[in-house]
Amino acid sequence: MKRIISPSMLSADFGNLERDTRMIDRSQAEWVHIDVMDGVFVPNISFGFPVMKPIRQATKKVLDVHLMIVEPEKYVERFVKEGADYVTFHVEATEQIRHCIDLIHNAGAKAGVSIKPATPTRVLRDLLSKIDLVLVMSVEPGFGGQSFMPNAIDKVRELAAMRKEQGLDFLIEVDGGISSKNAALLFDAGAEALVAGSAVFKAENPEQEIIDMLEAK
Ligand code: DX5
Ligand code: ZN
Numbered sequence: 093m094k095r096i097i098s099p100s101m102l103s104a105d106f107g108n109l110e111r112d113t114r115m116i117d118r119s120q121a122e123w124v125h126i127d128v129m130d131g132v133f134v135p136n137i138s139f140g141f142p143v144m145k146p147i148r149q150a151t152k153k154v155l156d157v158h159l160m161i162v163e164p165e166k167y168v169e170r171f172v173k174e175g176a177d178y179v180t181f182h183v184e185a186t187e188q189i190r191h192c193i194d195l196i197h198n199a200g201a202k203a204g205v206s207i208k209p210a211t212p213t214r215v216l217r218d219l220l221s222k223i224d225l226v227l228v229m230s231v232e233p234g235f236g237g238q239s240f241m242p243n244a245i246d247k248v249r250e251l252a253a254m255r256k257e258q259g260l261d262f263l264i265e266v267d268g269g270i271s272s273k274n275a276a277l278l279f280d281a282g283a284e285a286l287v288a289g290s291a292v293f294k295a296e297n298p299e300q301e302i303i304d305m306l307e308a309k
Contacts, residue, residue, distance in 0.1 A: 095279055097302050098123035098156045098265065100289030101147060102138055103236045109143065112293070113150035119299045120306055123154040125267070125287045126176075127236075130161035133185050134234035141174055148175035156285075158206065158267065160233045161185065165192045172199035180204030180227045180265075183219075184211060193222050204265070208233060209241050213250045223262050225285075226251055231268030236289040240269030245281050252282025272304035279308070 099121050104112035116124055124147060131137040148155060157176040161167065164181035165188050171179050179196045183189055183205050196203035204225030205216060209232060216226060228251070230244035244266055251264050264283045271291035278286055286305060295301035 093279065093282075094284045095306050096123055096263075096265075096285040097121040097292075097305050098125040098285055098287045099292040099298075099302065100125040100127055100236060100267075100287050101143070102127040103289035103293035105293075109146050110150045113147050115298060117151040117153060119302045121153070121292075121302045123156040123178075123285065124151060125289075126155060126157045127289075128157065128159050128161060128171075129234065133162045133182065134160045136234045141170060144171070144174035144176070154178065156180070156265075156287075158227060158287075159185075165195060168192060168196050169199045172196065172201040176201055178202045178204050178225055180206050180225060182206045182208065182233070183215060184208055189219065190222065193219070206233075206267075207247070209243060213247050213254070216251070217254065220251075220254060220258060220260055220262060225263045225265055227265045227267055227287075228283075229268055230266050230270065233268075238269055240274055244268075245277055248278060248281040248283045255282075270305075272301060272308050275305040276308035 129136050129138040154177045156178045159181045193203045202224035206227035228247045231238040265285035266278050266283050267287035270286050270288050292298045
């Protein structure tokens, strides 16, 4: 099974965004996770379009954009234009899920859907054939540095089973409270991509923490 680490720039040093992006670029992480928050879908505001450019310029790695915003259909094309490779939005944030997926695909990026800790995987059943990625939240979206909620592990197992049943190949990503201490559990449950913010950026040696996550047993 493939293992991908997606360090979350939410925990980077914004006074040194280019330096921190270049550090990820040198590391074994294949993706860069970008958390966009609007203060409405989640009780916090992070950043928007202007951070895409310096990050895109500092790395050729896959930009994994996680939108925690209402009415994502209004903005997904712009994120693709700014260099996103994956655009993931929350199914709880829009009435226009299919339209939003089509907009992302037509703009030339891969489309992901995300579920909050209280949202069951069954709501995704009929969407799975249309998407490239499912992002399972293992904390309430809005803040870095929270504790991992173990019900995410069952959701990963359920999604992996649905993927097999339906003969699909979307990726499963998990986000929130992940480090080299719990990475193996999630990879073993069937996830390919793990997001890590504080575990990477607060580590004494971030590049080593990424390797430890990739090699976790
Ligand atoms: C939370 C964000 C996460 C966050 C993860 O709403 O979606 O991507 O940055 O941070 P850690 O890894 O510190 O839990
Ligand atoms: Zn995220």
